[in-house]
Amino acid sequence: MTARSPRNPAPAPAPASSSRRRGRPPRGESADTRDRILAAAREEFSERGYDKTSVRGIAKTAGVDSALVHHYFGTKEQVFAAAVEVAFxxxxxxxxxxxxxxxxxxxxxxxxxxxxxxxxxxxxxxxxxxxxxxxxxxxxxxxxxxxxxxxxxxxxxxxxxxxxxxxxxxxxxxxxxxxxxxxxxxxxxxxxxxxxxxxxxxxxxxxxxxxxxx
CATH class of the missing domain: 1.10.357.10 (Tetracycline Repressor, domain 2)
Known part of the structure; x- marks a missing residue:
C-alpha cells in the first residue's frame, strides 16, 4: 500500500537572508543607526564637499548598507537636508x-x-x-x-x-x-x-x- 502524504505538511523554512527586507534595520536599532548615518553624512560632506560625497561613501563611513541610507533618507540631497537640519x-x-x-x-x-x-x-x-x-x-x-x-x-x-x-x-x-x-x-x-x-x-x-x- 502506498503511504499517503500528510494533509498539512509543514512549510519549508525561509532562508535566513530573507527573514527581513534588505536595507531594513534590526529591531531596536533604528534610532542609533539613523544617528550614525547622519554623523557620517556630516563628516563626508565636510571632508569631500557635496559634489564628491556619495550615498555609498556615507554608508561605508557609517558601517551600513547603502540601501539603509536610502531607506531612512532617500536621495543624497535628502540626506544633506537632514544633516543640515540637525546641524542647524x-x-x-x-x-x-x-x-x-x-x-x-x-x-x-x-x-x-x-x-x-x-x-x-x-x-x-x-x-x-x-x-x-x-x-x-x-x-x-x-x-x-x-x-x-x-x-x-x-x-x-x-x-x-x-x-x-x-x-x-x-x-x-x-x-x-x-x-x-x-x-x-x-x-x-x-x-x-x-x-x-x-x-x-x-x-x-x-x-x-x-x-x-x-
Whole structure:
C-alpha cells in the first residue's frame, strides 16, 4: 500500500537572508543607526564637499548598507537636508531669543544668541561642515536656503510688526552670518581673536537697526 502524504505538511523554512527586507534595520536599532548615518553624512560632506560625497561613501563611513541610507533618507540631497537640519538645530531657537524680551533689545539678544552658537565648538563643527558644502554647490545651497528661510528667518520675522519684516530679518541674518564667516571660517584677524562681548557690542546696534529701525 502506498503511504499517503500528510494533509498539512509543514512549510519549508525561509532562508535566513530573507527573514527581513534588505536595507531594513534590526529591531531596536533604528534610532542609533539613523544617528550614525547622519554623523557620517556630516563628516563626508565636510571632508569631500557635496559634489564628491556619495550615498555609498556615507554608508561605508557609517558601517551600513547603502540601501539603509536610502531607506531612512532617500536621495543624497535628502540626506544633506537632514544633516543640515540637525546641524542647524541649535540656531533654530533664535526666534525664542527674539521673543523673550522687548524689541528695543532684540539686536543684542539675537547677536548674542547666534554668535554664541558659533562660539561653542560642539555646535560650530557641524555648522562649518554643512556651510562649506552650501558655499561650493548650488544644490546644497538651495537646500540650506530652504531650511534657513522656512525654519529660522520666517519664524523670526513673525515676531516683528513691519511691512518689510522679511527683508529686515534677512539683512540682520546677513550681518550675523557674515561676521561668523569672517571670524570662524576665514579666521580674519583681529576679528578671529577679538573678545565675544566686544563683537556683540559692535554688531548688536547694526542688527537692531535692521530689525526695528526706520
Amino acid at each position: 538645530g541649535p540656531a533654530l531657537n533664535a526666534p525664542e531669543a527674539v521673543a523673550e524680551g522687548p524689541l528695543d533689545g532684540v539686536g543684542e539678544r539675537l547677536a548674542r544668541f547666534v554668535l554664541g552658537v558659533w562660539e561653542n565648538p560642539v555646535t560650530r563643527a557641524p555648522l562649518l561642515a554643512i556651510l562649506r558644502s552650501a558655499v561650493n554647490n548650488e544644490t546644497a545651497a538651495g537646500v540650506f536656503r530652504r531650511l534657513v528661510a522656512s525654519q529660522l528667518l520666517r519664524r523670526v520675522a513673525e515676531q516683528l510688526d513691519a511691512p518689510d519684516r522679511e527683508l529686515r530679518v534677512e539683512l540682520a541674518a546677513a550681518q550675523l552670518v557674515g561676521c561668523a564667516m569672517m571670524r570662524y571660517v576665514i579666521k580674519l584677524e583681529p576679528l578671529a581673536s577679538a573678545d565675544l562681548e566686544q563683537i556683540v557690542a559692535r554688531v548688536a546696534p547694526v542688527v537692531q537697526g535692521h530689525l526695528t529701525g526706520p
